[in-house]
Amino acid sequence: MKTIIEPFRIKSVEPIRMTSPVQREKILRDAGYNLFLIRADDVIVDLLTDSGTGAMSSEQWAGIMRGDESYAANSFYRFQDRISELTGFDHVLPTHQGRASERILFELVGGPGKIVPNNAHFDTTRANVEHSGAAAVNLPIPEAVEPHARHPFKGNMNVESLEELIDDVGVERIPLVMVTITNNSGGGQPVSLENLRAVKKVCRHHGLPLFLDACRFAENAYFIKHREKGMSNRSIREIVREMFDLADGATISAKKDGLVNIGGLLLVRDEEMLRRASNLLILTEGFVTYGGLAGRDLEAMAQGFEEVVHDDYLAYRIRSVEYLGEKLMAAGIPILEPPGGHAIYINAAEFCPHIPRDQFPGQAVVCGLYRIGGIRSVEIGSVMFGGSTKSSDAVLTPHSKRQQTGQPLELVRLAMPRRVYTQSHIDYVIESAGELVLRRKELRGLRMIYEPPVLRHFTARFEEI
Numbered sequence: 001m002k003t004i005i006e007p008f009r010i011k012s013v014e015p016i017r018m019t020s021p022v023q024r025e026k027i028l029r030d031a032g033y034n035l036f037l038i039r040a041d042d043v044i045v046d047l048l049t050d051s052g053t054g055a056m057s058s059e060q061w062a063g064i065m066r067g068d069e070s071y072a073a074n075s076f077y078r079f080q081d082r083i084s085e086l087t088g089f090d091h092v093l094p095t096h097q098g099r100a101s102e103r104i105l106f107e108l109v110g111g112p113g114k115i116v117p118n119n120a121h122f123d124t125t126r127a128n129v130e131h132s133g134a135a136a137v138n139l140p141i142p143e144a145v146e147p148h149a150r151h152p153f154k155g156n157m158n159v160e161s162l163e164e165l166i167d168d169v170g171v172e173r174i175p176l177v178m179v180t181i182t183n184n185s186g187g188g189q190p191v192s193l194e195n196l197r198a199v200k201k202v203c204r205h206h207g208l209p210l211f212l213d214a215c216r217f218a219e220n221a222y223f224i225k226h227r228e229k230g231m232s233n234r235s236i237r238e239i240v241r242e243m244f245d246l247a248d249g250a251t252i253s254a255k256k257d258g259l260v261n262i263g264g265l266l267l268v269r270d271e272e273m274l275r276r277a278s279n280l281l282i283l284t285e286g287f288v289t290y291g292g293l294a295g296r297d298l299e300a301m302a303q304g305f306e307e308v309v310h311d312d313y314l315a316y317r318i319r320s321v322e323y324l325g326e327k328l329m330a331a332g333i334p335i336l337e338p339p340g341g342h343a344i345y346i347n348a349a350e351f352c353p354h355i356p357r358d359q360f361p362g363q364a365v366v367c368g369l370y371r372i373g374g375i376r377s378v379e380i381g382s383v384m385f386g387g388s389t390k391s392s393d394a395v396l397t398p399h400s401k402r403q404q405t406g407q408p409l410e411l412v413r414l415a416m417p418r419r420v421y422t423q424s425h426i427d428y429v430i431e432s433a434g435e436l437v438l439r440r441k442e443l444r445g446l447r448m449i450y451e452p453p454v455l456r457h458f459t460a461r462f463e464e465i
C-alpha cells in the first residue's frame with residue numbers, strides 16, 4: 001500500500017479553536033508579530049516545536065495511573081529495566097529534561113580552557129558547555145551547510161576536522177566528544193553508523209569518551225535502517241543498541257523520542273562519573289530514583305521508549321515529515337533537503353529574496369503562514385541568532401577555516417509534534433503554504449521595535465515595513 005495511515009486510533013480529542021483571517025490579523029498585531037507571544041488557543045496548527053508536544057498512548061496513560069510515588073518505587077525499576085534493555089547502559093539517571101542532564105554532565109567535565117566538539121550543538125547544549133566556561137565547537141560535514149545537497153547522512157560529524165582539532169588544541173583540553181543524533185540544529189539530519197564508528201575510532205585512539213546527545217535516537221535508527229548499506233535487514237532495536245554500544249554516555253530529552261511531555265535521562269558507564277553525577281542530581285534535581293520527576297512520569301517514559309522503536313510508528317513518523325517536505329517543494333517552496341526526521345525547514349531567504357536579511361525574511365514567512373492558516377512556525381535565522389548574540393554561533397555555521405561567513409541561514413522551522421496531527425491537518429498546512437507562494441510578493445519585511453538583552457527571539461516585538 002502506498003498510503004501510510006496513522007498507526008493509531010483516536011480515543012480522546014482536544015478541540016481546535018478556529019479563527020478568521022480578520023481575527024488573526026489583530027492577534028498578530030497585538031503580539032508585535034512575534035508568534036512566541038501568541039496564545040496556543042489562537043493557533044490552528046501548532047508547529048512551533050516537537051519537544052514535549054506529543055500525544056501519549058493509552059498504555060502510557062495507564063502507566064500514569066500505575067505510577068508509584070513512594071521512595072525507591074517500582075516505577076523507577078521498571079523504567080531502568082526498559083532503558084537498560086534498549087541501550088545496554090546499566091546506569092540510568094532520570095532528570096526532568098535534557099538540559100538538566102547537560103548541566104550535570106558539563107559541570108563534571110567542562111570548565112575554562114576545555115573544548116567540546118559536536119557535529120552541531122543544540123542551543124541548550126552549547127549554553128551548558130559555555131556556562132561551565134568551556135568552548136563549544138561544531139564540526140559538521142561540508143554538505144550540512146548546503147541547503148540543497150542531498151547527502152543521506154547530512155548530520156555526520158566531520159571526522160577529519162575532529163582529528164585536526166585534537167591535533168591543534170591537544171587531547172587534554174577535550175573532556176569528551178559529543179555527537180547529536182539526529183542533528184537538530186542542522187535540520188534533523190541523521191548520522192550514519194559508519195560515521196559513529198569512525199568517530200569512536202578517533203576517540204578510542206586518543207582515549208576520549210564519546211557521548212551521544214540522543215534525543216532523537218529512534219528517528220536516527222530508522223534513517224540508518226533505510227539509507228545505510230547493509231542495514232535494511234537489521235531491526236531498529238539492533239541498530240539502536242549498536243549506536244549506544246559505541247557510546248560511553250548519553251544525554252537524552254525524553255520530550256522527543258521518549259514520547260512524553262516531560263522527562264530526561266543521563267546515561268554513563270564510568271562508575272566514578274556515575275557517583276559524581278548522582279551527587280549533583282541529588283543536589284538540584286532529586287534522588288537518583290526519580291530525578292525531579294514523579295513516579296508516574298517514569299512509567300510514561302518507560303512505555304514511550306518502548307513504543308518509539310516500533311517500525312509502524314517510525315514509518316509513519318518519518319514519512320509524514322517527508323510528505324510535508326515533498327509537497328512544499330512541489331508547491332515551489334525551497335526547503336533544506338532532504339527532509340529531516342522531525343521538522344521541515346523553509347529557506348526563507350530563497351523564498352522571498354525581495355526582503356533583505358536585516359528585515360528578517362524568516363519572520364515575514366512565519367507571519368505569512370499565521371495570517372493565511374493560523375499556523376505557528378518559528379524563525380531560525382537573523383532574529384534568533386543575529387543582533388547582540390554572536391552570529392558565528394548560528395545554526396549550520398561550522399567550525400572550519402573554509403566557511404566562515406558568520407551569517408546564519410534564514411530558515412523557518414515547521415516542527416512536527418508526535419502523533420498529534422493527522423494527514424488532513426498537514427494537507428491544510430500544505431494548502432496554506434501554496435497560498436503563501438501565490439502571495440509571496442505581498443510579504444513584507446519587519447523592523448524590530450523592542451529587543452531584550454538576551455534570547456531576543458522570545459520577547460522581541462516588530463512592526464511591518
Ligand SMILES: *Cc1c(COP(=O)(O)O)cnc(C)c1O
Nearest residue numbers: 097098099122124184215253255
Ligand atoms: C531538546 C533538545 C535538547 C534539550 O532538551 P530539553 O528537554 O529541551 O531540555 C538537547 N539536545 C537536543 C538535540 C534537543 O533536541
